[in-house]
Amino acid sequence: MRRYIVKVKDVGNYYHRRINILGIVVEFSVPCKSNGSDYFTILKIIDQSQNDHELCVNVFMASINAMPYIRAHKDIILLCDVWIENYEQKPSAIFNKTSSFALFDGRVGDDFKPYQVSTTFQFLDSDKVFIRRLRNWSLITPFDAGISQHVVSLEDIEGKLYVDLVCKVLYACEVSSGKWMLFVWDGTDAPPISINTKLTDEEQIALPLQIEPVRLHEDVLRNFPHVGTVLRIVAGEVYEESGIHFQFVGNWVRMRNLQCKTESGLWKGVLTQVTKCRPLSEKDNSVIDRLRVCNERILERGRIPSAANPISEILIVIGNEHARFATLLDLLLSPLVVFAYVMMFMLLKFGVPS
Structure with a gap:
């Protein structure tokens, strides 16, 4: 048995139909409660066919624990039976109760076991070929944060x-x-x-x-x-x-x-x-x-805050001109401060020894 997988660049030919898609997750929203009784997240995926176009996937699940949770950069998702709609003149996929998914490590290797699957997902041996191709492509393809004025x-x-x-x-x-x-x-x-x-x-x-x-x-x-x-x-x-x-x-x-x-x-x-x-x-x-x-x-x-003038705005002056400027975190982790904190805790808990 072989699964037919549609390339990202061809998704627009399948409006109002259910298809299978394999892609690298380049962006996601943290899953949260929808306006109804379910939960949702938005994924953006790409593949070899069109890495400059990111397909938006809207995922709806009854339980937050069932949502897909991306683990690492360039991880791969296989989406089965997702519905394709036209949203603002662009194709968009909708994952609902009849759909299924599996998440795979994006690193090149012979391990094809998914690290997360939905309850109805069934893995096929033919899936390995597509996953290997996508892994090999991602190895030589640069991914960046994108350009934004914000x-x-x-x-x-x-x-x-x-x-x-x-x-x-x-x-x-x-x-x-x-x-x-x-x-x-x-x-x-x-x-x-x-x-x-x-x-x-x-x-x-x-x-x-x-x-x-x-x-x-x-x-x-x-x-x-x-x-x-x-x-x-x-x-x-x-x-x-x-x-x-x-x-x-x-x-x-x-x-x-x-x-x-x-x-x-x-x-x-x-x-x-x-x-x-x-x-x-x-x-x-x-x-x-x-x-x-x-x-x-x-x-x-050094450790001087960006907003401070190194000469005129140092708040504390000490006799040792070679002492370095310390941040608040330096002080909180200083052995002397930690020791004093422990001693204070002991005194408050057990009192001053007679």
């Missing part, structure tokens, strides 16, 4: 409601019941925020040093870069368990249409229904450029 670095987010951000996902954690937060970094400093509070108010309710309710463990903070802003990204109300299904911790992504806000004097990002994520390779030009800018900044200014 792509900015964290240092340029002021005054912008939505941005496209090329960043590294450092960590994801549940900060309260069912509410997750992503921690991302691009090597630059977010602009300072004016805080209009009175000193007397600070004595009663001090502004926090983080948005998350509980400070992250030292083992997590130790792996964060000490230079550049770590942006917290929260999910809107339509998202459930978003962090569990976000597979790109430790990798670079481009986040499109990320909403930017401030909270308690700190910057934060917000995932909305228009936010999309594009997995990136570390060899992507935009990633290389972010790392180059960060390294040049460290060589030129």
Whole structure:
């Protein structure tokens, strides 16, 4: 038995019909609740036939855990029995309850076992031929973050409601019941925020040093870069368990249409229904450029924030002229600070020994 797979460039010939498509997922939205009782995500895929045209696939599932969750850059999806519609003069695929899918590692190799499948999917031996061809093609084909006038670095987010951000996902954690937060970094400093509070108010309710309710463990903070802003990204109300299904911790992504806000004097990002994520390779030009800018900044200014004047705006002056400027993360992870924190905890818990 052999499965017939339609090339992406030919999908427009199959309006109002069900077809099978095999492609590389270049972009996805984080699955969230639809206006009805189900969940949805939007995928964009390409293949060898037309790598400059991305086919939009709207996926609807009854359970959020059944949604496809892309694991890595250049991973492959096989979509079976998807319905083709004409949307704004372009073909668009719709995945519903009669459709099925399988996700495969995009790296070249002889392992054709999918890492995620829908309940009704059936793998055929003939699928291996198509997957191998697509893997070999992706190996020699460059993929990039795309060109957009909205792509900015964290240092340029002021005054912008939505941005496209090329960043590294450092960590994801549940900060309260069912509410997750992503921690991302691009090597630059977010602009300072004016805080209009009175000193007397600070004595009663001090502004926090983080948005998350509980400070992250030292083992997590130790792996964060000490230079550049770590942006917290929260999910809107339509998202459930978003962090569990976000597979790109430790990798670079481009986040499109990320909403930017401030909270308690700190910057934060917000995932909305228009936010999309594009997995990136570390060899992507935009990633290389972010790392180059960060390294040049460290060589030129060390750990001094971008907004500070190296000569006139250092807040603390000490007698040792050779002492280097330290960031807040340096101080939080200092052995002396950790020791003092532990001693304070012990005193509060057990009291002063008699």
